[in-house]
Amino acid sequence: MKLDRPVIVLLAVVIYFFPPVLRADSISSCTYDATKKVNICNLYESDSNSNTSENGSQALGKNFLTGWLVITEGKGSNTDPKNWSDLVLISSSTTTRVISDLGSEGFKFPITVNGVKAAAGDVVSGHYNKMKLQNATIYMPEVGPPTVFTPKNMFGNMDTISLYSDTKEVPKPMGLGLIGAGLLLCVPMLKT
Numbered sequence: 243m244k245l246d247r248p249v250i251v252l253l254a255v256v257i258y259f260f261p262p263v264l265r266a267d268s269i270s271s272c273t274y275d276a277t278k279k280v281n282i283c284n285l286y287e288s289d290s291n292s293n294t295s296e297n298g299s300q301a302l303g304k305n306f307l308t309g310w311l312v313i314t315e316g317k318g319s320n321t322d323p324k325n326w327s328d329l330v331l332i333s334s335s336t337t338t339r340v341i342s343d344l345g346s347e348g349f350k351f352p353i354t355v356n357g358v359k360a361a362a363g364d365v366v367s368g369h370y371n372k373m374k375l376q377n378a379t380i381y382m383p384e385v386g387p388p389t390v391f392t393p394k395n396m397f398g399n400m401d402t403i404s405l406y407s408d409t410k411e412v413p414k415p416m417g418l419g420l421i422g423a424g425l426l427l428c429v430p431m432l433k434t
Contacts, residue, residue, distance in 0.1 A: 268406070270340060272303035281306065281401040284388070285330060287342040300339040300356075305396040306332045309377030310365045313407060316383035323349050323362045327384050328407045331355050332377070333370060335396065340405065 272283035281303035288299060311330035318325040326349060329341040333356060343349050352359040358371045368375045377393050388404035395401050 270299045270301040270338070272301040272338065274304045278399065279305065279395070279397045280399045281395065281403070283338060283401065283403045285338060285340045285403060285405045287328070287340055287407060300337050302336050303338065303401070304336060306335050306338065306401065307376040307393065307395055308332050308334065308370070309375045309393060310368060310370070310379040311391045311393065311403065311405070312365065312379060312381045313384045313389050313405060314381055320381040321366045323351065323365075328405060329353075329365065330391070330403065330405060331360075331370060332375075332393070338403065342407065 268284065268286045269288060270283070270285040272281045274281050283301050283303060285301060286299070309332050311332070312320070312326055313328040314320055314325050315327050316325075327343060329349075330338055331341065332338050337356075339355060341349075341353060341355055349362070351362045354360075355370075360370055364370060365379060368377070368379045380391055380393060382389055382391060384407060386404075387406040389407060391403045391405070392400040393403065
């Protein structure tokens with residue numbers, strides 16, 4: 243198969259500048275192991291249609307204890323919202339949701355989750371919808387993807403919640419050089 247040079251260049255440009263177009267994000271989900279009485283959740287910064295979203299899709303499990311999970315940038319105070327990368331809200335015994343800052347701007351408080359406004363102080367103090375949550379707020383530095391939290395559930399067992407954050411980073415400038423080098427290797431195939 244022979245490809246014209248403009249087609250190869252166009253493909254390289256699309257791959258470099260529009261990687262989200264070429265693949266869909268995963269959708270958040272939880273699996274409940276009834277024997278061990280634990281949830282195993284994989285949470286993503288995407289909505290239920292697999293599109294990148296600040297208010298990610300909710301994932302349903304069983305027997306959660308409510309609480310906030312906070313991924314920090316690893317510098318500064320855990321209680322400083324400027325240091326937060328992503329939040330997970332376990333708002334009921336069955337529901338989790340990812341809230342992402344999706345960028346360098348940080349969170350703009352109050353945030354709205356499931357139709358309810360939450361201030362930074364609510365996250366720090368472990369409150370949501372004017373109620374004290376069952377688990378204290380858990381802070382973890384971003385180490386992934388994934389960053390793994392192990393909060394207790396209603397049975398005192400440890401659920402596993404894996405948050406895949408910042409998985410669609412823009413390629414570094416070196417990526418363009420690699421694409422260019424790959425195109426140069428294709429030049430012999432372009433001879434007519």
